[in-house]
Amino acid sequence: MNLVVFTYFFRRCSLLEEYELEESYLNKSSALHRRHYGQYFTPDNIADIMQQWVLHNLQGTRLLDPAVGLGKLVKDIPTTYDIDAYDEDLKILEANRDFFSSHSSIQLYKHDFLVDGWDKTYDAIICNPPYIPFRNEDEKEIYLNLFRQNMGVSLSTYTNLYGLFILKALHQLDENGRAAFIVPSDFLNARYGTKIKEYLLQDSSLEIIINTDIQMGWFKGAATTSSLLLFDKSNRSDTIEFIRTQSNEELQQAATYMLSDRKKPLGIIHHRQDLIPADKWRLHFYQEDQKRFKNVLPLNHFAAAKHGIKTGSNQYFCFNNSKMRQWNIGKQHFLPCISKSAQLMKPFFTYIDYKQLVQKDEQMLLLYADDEQLEDHALVQYLEDGKTHRVDQRHLIRSRKPWYRYPVLDAAPILVNVFNRKQIQFVRNKTNVRHLDQLIGIYLYEEYEEDADLFMAYFLSERAQELMANPHKEYGKDLKKLEPKDLNTSLVLDVQVLSEEQKQEIRSLYERIEYLTIHDGDQRELEHNYQLLNTLFHNWIQPFEEEEL
Numbered sequence: 001m002n003l004v005v006f007t008y009f010f011r012r013c014s015l016l017e018e019y020e021l022e023e024s025y026l027n028k029s030s031a032l033h034r035r036h037y038g039q040y041f042t043p044d045n046i047a048d049i050m051q052q053w054v055l056h057n058l059q060g061t062r063l064l065d066p067a068v069g070l071g072k073l074v075k076d077i078p079t080t081y082d083i084d085a086y087d088e089d090l091k092i093l094e095a096n097r098d099f100f101s102s103h104s105s106i107q108l109y110k111h112d113f114l115v116d117g118w119d120k121t122y123d124a125i126i127c128n129p130p131y132i133p134f135r136n137e138d139e140k141e142i143y144l145n146l147f148r149q150n151m152g153v154s155l156s157t158y159t160n161l162y163g164l165f166i167l168k169a170l171h172q173l174d175e176n177g178r179a180a181f182i183v184p185s186d187f188l189n190a191r192y193g194t195k196i197k198e199y200l201l202q203d204s205s206l207e208i209i210i211n212t213d214i215q216m217g218w219f220k221g222a223a224t225t226s227s228l229l230l231f232d233k234s235n236r237s238d239t240i241e242f243i244r245t246q247s248n249e250e251l252q253q254a255a256t257y258m259l260s261d262r263k264k265p266l267g268i269i270h271h272r273q274d275l276i277p278a279d280k281w282r283l284h285f286y287q288e289d290q291k292r293f294k295n296v297l298p299l300n301h302f303a304a305a306k307h308g309i310k311t312g313s314n315q316y317f318c319f320n321n322s323k324m325r326q327w328n329i330g331k332q333h334f335l336p337c338i339s340k341s342a343q344l345m346k347p348f349f350t351y352i353d354y355k356q357l358v359q360k361d362e363q364m365l366l367l368y369a370d371d372e373q374l375e376d377h378a379l380v381q382y383l384e385d386g387k388t389h390r391v392d393q394r395h396l397i398r399s400r401k402p403w404y405r406y407p408v409l410d411a412a413p414i415l416v417n418v419f420n421r422k423q424i425q426f427v428r429n430k431t432n433v434r435h436l437d438q439l440i441g442i443y444l445y446e447e448y449e450e451d452a453d454l455f456m457a458y459f460l461s462e463r464a465q466e467l468m469a470n471p472h473k474e475y476g477k478d479l480k481k482l483e484p485k486d487l488n489t490s491l492v493l494d495v496q497v498l499s500e501e502q503k504q505e506i507r508s509l510y511e512r513i514e515y516l517t518i519h520d521g522d523q524r525e526l527e528h529n530y531q532l533l534n535t536l537f538h539n540w541i542q543p544f545e546e547e548e549l
Contacts, residue, residue: 022070025092038131038132038161038162040128040131041069041070042128045248047072047073050180051076051180054178054179055124057234059123059176061082062084062124063122063124064083064084064126066086068087071106073127073128079104080105082107084122087110090110114143114146114164115146118150122173125169125180130165131183133160134161143161144157153195155192158192159196160186160192163187163193166196166200169181170203178231179231181229183226188280188282189281201272204237206240207230208267209227209240209242210245210258211242211282212227212246238273239269240269241262241270242267242268242270242284243266244267267285283486292544293491293541293542293543294543297492298489299487302455303442303443303444308409308437309406310396310436313394314363318339318365319365320361320364327381329376329379334367337434337435338364339362340363340438341425341438344417346427346517348430348514366436367382392404408434409441410434410443411429412441412442412443413452414452416442416487426460426464428453428456440487442455453506453511455493460510460513460530462537463537463541464493467491467492502540506536509529
């Protein structure tokens with residue numbers, strides 16, 4: 001057997017053993033136990049990338065894994081390094097007892113890393129920390145006090161434990177040290193992440209953030225996107241590079257790039273002095289698009305995106321015909337409304353759609369009580385029932401006077417689903433029906449109201465999906481959440497640069513798409529018109545040539 005074949009065979013056997021060990025632990029431990037300790041296992045390719053980073057040009061041999069688990073991150077590190085490994089879960093350490101007992105270079109500490117070893121320093125740190133909030137009030141108080149005493153940092157009570165692992169590890173990283181973390185990316189946008197980002201900017205050793213789209217699925221069972229944080233204290237630069245990966249091929253490209261001279265950036269470079277801790281840093285993976293494409297401007301140049309009506313209790317304020325008859329409340333006390341995003345099945349919503357939903361007894365009526373109408377006995381009785389069931393004491397409701405009155409917005413010409421899978425769902429509202437907070441309304445400024453169909457045509461295009469794909473938060477199974485502020489900064493077609501001939505060309509295609517969609521027309525013709533529309537926007541919204549930038 002030659003060396004290449006032997007190496008391949010050994011690696012395959014090693015991966016098989018790791019897989020069997022992980023599967024064995026998953027079968028023997030309960031999901032409740034793993035959630036208690038925030039355990040999500042590092043994929044093999046991610047572990048390799050992290051090891052390559054921390055060992056590259058490393059000065060020193062002292063290495064730390066603060067949450068060692070089954071030992072995947074330290075398993076292939078040469079025995080010439082002295083490794084301190086922490087984990088407080090005795091069950092997971094027992095699952096890989098043979099590995100830890102056979103590696104004399106690993107010093108195992110069956111303790112809580114966040115409490116122990118504050119005075120130690122390390123040349124390299126590699127970590128996949130637990131992904132859990134504080135487990136109880138006592139734990140929260142102990143941890144927050146430790147960070148105030150040892151680092152002078154006052155953290156939010158909502159901080160996830162992985163944020164504490166990052167900060168303490170950096171505190172213990174030697175002045176010439178390197179570190180790699182794989183963590184959920186929600187701290188980049190979350191309010192509790194402000195203090196963490198503030199410290200990262202002060203520390204100035206964060207070199208690269210590699211972010212993944214949710215569909216890559218780095219972690220089994222973790223409903224969030226993930227980020228690789230790569231630190232190098234020996235090379236404190238004044239920039240951070242944000243790299244977005246959408247496939248394993250792009251991830252491998254980033255892995256090769258991170259060990260190169262990095263003279264030609266792979267991602268988007270931001271100067272530390274321009275980064276604001278309170279801002280949503282996920283946008284930094286996307287913001288370059290505005291500079292790179294012609295004929296686009298932020299949406300807020302033409303319109304304002306706003307949340308739908310917030311009733312405080314849709315269950316209480318929304319009615320169908322059956323509920324209206326049950327309480328004998330007159331129709332004059334209701335506004336037509338779209339109460340759920342699932343009621344929008346097509347990209348066009350018409351009065352026929354509304355009437356069909358009403359006939360299906362969907363909740364399409366919104367109770368809106370005017371003071372002058374309170375002489376209606378049935379209405380008064382329903383409001384009293386609401387107080388009996390303490391609806392008036394709910395979070396958004398209790399500060400309102402009167403409690404049953406909420407701000408009402410006009411119907412929006414274009415609606416956007418707050419939660420989307422893979423593609424952002426836009427709907428042209430052809431009615432005067434209002435919407436609730438599962439939807440965002442796009443309200444065009446007066447001078448652009450007549451261009452509603454032009455904007456909707458753009459929203460139906462592939463180019464729009466490409467340029468507007470900067471979600472506020474991402475969950476599992478491709479689920480993305482949008483906020484109005486995210487939409488307001490998203491890039492849309494600059495209708496001001498279009499000639500009348502170009503506008504008419506868009507409208508002709510758009511009107512045909514609308515007709516075929518509403519009337520269930522020929523599917524092949526519909527797809528053909530979509531292709532023509534995509535071609536138009538692809539040709540008009542082109543990247544700038546390098547010399548034009």
